Amino acid sequence: MKKFPNGFMIGAATAAHQVEGNNVNSDFWAMEQVPNSTYKEPSLDAVDHYHRYKEDIQLLVDAGCDTYRFSIEWARIEPTKGHFNEAEIQHYREVLEFCHLKNVTPIVTLHHFSSPKWLISEGGWESETTIEYFGKYAHYVVSELGHLIPYICTINEANMGKQITKIMIKMSASNTKSSDGDVQVGLNMDTMKARMELYYRSLGETFGIDPRNVHTFLAPKTENGERIIMECHQKARSVIKALNPTIKVGITFSLYDHQALPGGEKFVEKEQHEDLLSYLPYLQEDDFLGVQNYSRKIHGPDGEVLKDENARLTKMGYEYYPEALENVLRFVSKHWDKPIIVTENGISTDSDEDRVEFIERALTGVLQCLDEGIHIIGYTHWSLLDNFEWQLGYAQTFGLIAVDRSTQTRYPKESLSFLGNIKKSGLHSFRELV
Numbered sequence: 438m439k440k441f442p443n444g445f446m447i448g449a450a451t452a453a454h455q456v457e458g459n460n461v462n463s464d465f466w467a468m469e470q471v472p473n474s475t476y477k478e479p480s481l482d483a484v485d486h487y488h489r490y491k492e493d494i495q496l497l498v499d500a501g502c503d504t505y506r507f508s509i510e511w512a513r514i515e516p517t518k519g520h521f522n523e524a525e526i527q528h529y530r531e532v533l534e535f536c537h538l539k540n541v542t543p544i545v546t547l548h549h550f551s552s553p554k555w556l557i558s559e560g561g562w563e564s565e566t567t568i569e570y571f572g573k574y575a576h577y578v579v580s581e582l583g584h585l586i587p588y589i590c591t592i593n594e595a596n597m598g599k600q601i602t603k604i605m606i607k608m609s610a611s612n613t614k615s616s617d618g619d620v621q622v623g624l625n626m627d628t629m630k631a632r633m634e635l636y637y638r639s640l641g642e643t644f645g646i647d648p649r650n651v652h653t654f655l656a657p658k659t660e661n662g663e664r665i666i667m668e669c670h671q672k673a674r675s676v677i678k679a680l681n682p683t684i685k686v687g688i689t690f691s692l693y694d695h696q697a698l699p700g701g702e703k704f705v706e707k708e709q710h711e712d713l714l715s716y717l718p719y720l721q722e723d724d725f726l727g728v729q730n731y732s733r734k735i736h737g738p739d740g741e742v743l744k745d746e747n748a749r750l751t752k753m754g755y756e757y758y759p760e761a762l763e764n765v766l767r768f769v770s771k772h773w774d775k776p777i778i779v780t781e782n783g784i785s786t787d788s789d790e791d792r793v794e795f796i797e798r799a800l801t802g803v804l805q806c807l808d809e810g811i812h813i814i815g816y817t818h819w820s821l822l823d824n825f826e827w828q829l830g831y832a833q834t835f836g837l838i839a840v841d842r843s844t845q846t847r848y849p850k851e852s853l854s855f856l857g858n859i860k861k862s863g864l865h866s867f868r869e870l871v
């Protein structure tokens with residue numbers, strides 16, 4: 438039995454739009470509802486975490502976990518440009534106070550994919566003005582709630598736009614459909630290509646702009662858009678530090694474990710550069726880095742190798758490969774010597790036994806990395822609850838807690854207590870057991 442070091446945070450993560458319900462002023466709400474939407478279904482009430490957060494956090498605590506990563510919904514805080522909503526900031530104040538009451542460390546994300554609808558009408562994630570807007574939003578949140586927040590992730594998966602750009606290029610070049618496991622997020626590849634033009638036409642109408650100027654976060658980015666995301670991060674970081682220098686500030690990245698077969702090394706280097714290393718110059722003053730990993734990709738002399746047809750797959754179509762996390766942590770640690778938080782890692786599956794095994798193998802790897810001296814300070818599993826997996830809707834089940842959405846009843850899974858027990862008593866190394 439091996440224990441995590443004292444103070445090592447273990448818990449679970451969610452994102453506002455995926456769990457709260459009724460984020461009516463967000464761009465996602467609009468994207469889900471337009472004619473020709475590429476979303477399998479709309480988010481609607483989600484899992485009503487907005488009203489049930491106490492029950493959900495209590496379940497996390499009862500299991501033995503001590504950390505909760507969640508996001509604040511910008512569209513609730515600033516539903517129209519320049520108008521900040523006090524009732525909504527009060528809501529998040531209460532969530533944070535509840536965390537403290539229960540001795541849970543909150544890790545707060547300021548932007549987890551969804552933006553206010555008005556932001557997209559103003560040019561969204563390709564517009565210079567977004568830097569200023571994001572800074573003002575961060576300022577409002579931190580001046581109201583900063584004393585309650587020890588860790589802030591400014592932006593979730595800052596590199597996701599680049600990954601989406603790459604699969605779009607791949608899809609149009611090969612004239613074939615990309616598979617759902619190609620990117621670590623729920624995109625509906627079946628309809629993306631077929632309906633893209635019609636969908637964007639509807640979006641143009643909804644946002645009141647030319648369809649070519651619709652720039653949401655979970656969409657392809659230009660180099661300019663990439664820079665804007667990084668400058669938003671830097672802006673928020675300086676605003677936060679000026680208001681409260683004790684808050685630890687970081688950002689999160691979606692990172693595959695890129696592995697090389699002989700001759701594939703140059704592809705691995707390229708992917709690693711694009712996924713993370715190219716962003717590092719913007720992160721030098723950060724306090725921690727958020728690592729998010731779900732699987733691996735293998736590269737041969739001609740590029741990415743297709744998954745073995747016998748490979749064990751998750752419900753998302755990713756290869757079931759929990760060891761990807763430790764490999765990513767080792768790669769990151771070669772380029773980053775400040776603290777690392779595993780801000781997401783998990784699996785969509787109907788088999789909770791598979792999830793328990795996934796957690797056991799992934800955390801065995803984290804323990805191994807700690808032994809090697811890698812500076813990891815926490816792990817938040819994705820996700821606390823089965824929730825709205827973006828374009829793929831509710832059929833994907835990443836949660837440690839199942840939810841019957843017709844009654845919003847919670848059913849904690851075995852994996853939740855398994856994770857909590859690791860926090861309380863440690864972990865049998867999976868490698869010792871097999």
Ligand code: BGC
Nearest residue numbers: 452593594621622623691826
């Ligand atoms: C995102 C989550 C998402 C998860 C599973 C990450 O890309 O941050 O919002 O639900 O992966 O796809």
